[in-house]
Amino acid sequence: MTRWPIKSRLPYLGLLLAFSLILSYAESLIPLPVPAPGVKLGLSNLPVLLGIFLLGPADAFLIAFLKAMLSSFLFGNAAMLIYSLAGALLSCAAMVLAFRTKKLRILTVSALGGVFHNLGQLLAAILFMQSGGLFYYLPVLITAGIITGLLLGILGELLYPRIRKIINKGETI
């Protein structure tokens, strides 16, 4: 992918971040049956996923980081920040690595992101609560991660070509 100047990437960065925050808010309304508050489904990963494919890994990390910071301060609390950051950054790292192989499509990258999002949050919860018993929820969380990851991946597969088309049109004008 050719790297375009920050000036033309900035609006898309902003839009993806805003999209991410809306999803974070929607997500904060859905409780998960895991006794660690802050552990979330990872819906807000969709903009990060799109960010990787549209703008590149560095911008995606920026979206993931800002999303975690802003959503924790807006809809959560300081404790949630640890979970959000752990989930968002680990998932973004996994997705960037998967993207770098250039052999995987959006769907699969997203599934990996979903799994690592939940894994990151669970690890953060275990470290923070000092409670190894939380490993009990590992299988459930990984399964939930695969399923949400695949669902978001389908959305990503549908959205990516459309957004790409809009961006390309905008570039030629």
Added chain:
Amino acid sequence: MKEFFGRFRMDLIVILALFLTAASLFAIRFLYNASTGKIGGSKVEITSDGVLFGIYPLDGDESIEVTSSYGHNTVRIENGACFVESADCRDLICVHSGKIRNRGESIICLPNRLSVRIIGEGEDGYDAVAY
């Protein structure tokens, strides 16, 4: 069709591997529970602010008041199940967590740094759990 699988072979492998991982983790958890006796727990372990507060029998009938510098929770044990009856935290996630009765299940109140966990016979402290 062959072309389709040729093109998405890596994707299929990765997704199948993910599902396999999840399935084997479920299996490991089940086997671990089965190998260490009953799946249902017998004791309740309460930790407050990272420190062991107490271990209580699950077949009892009692209310435990846990107060720390972070806040106050009332843990209720009855009919072989345990739940957080009331708390002064903001989100009340612990109260809404409902009842727990199986080994390994836990309720956590993050604002008050409270953790309630079901443990098995002859098991105390965290070191006994290794999934």
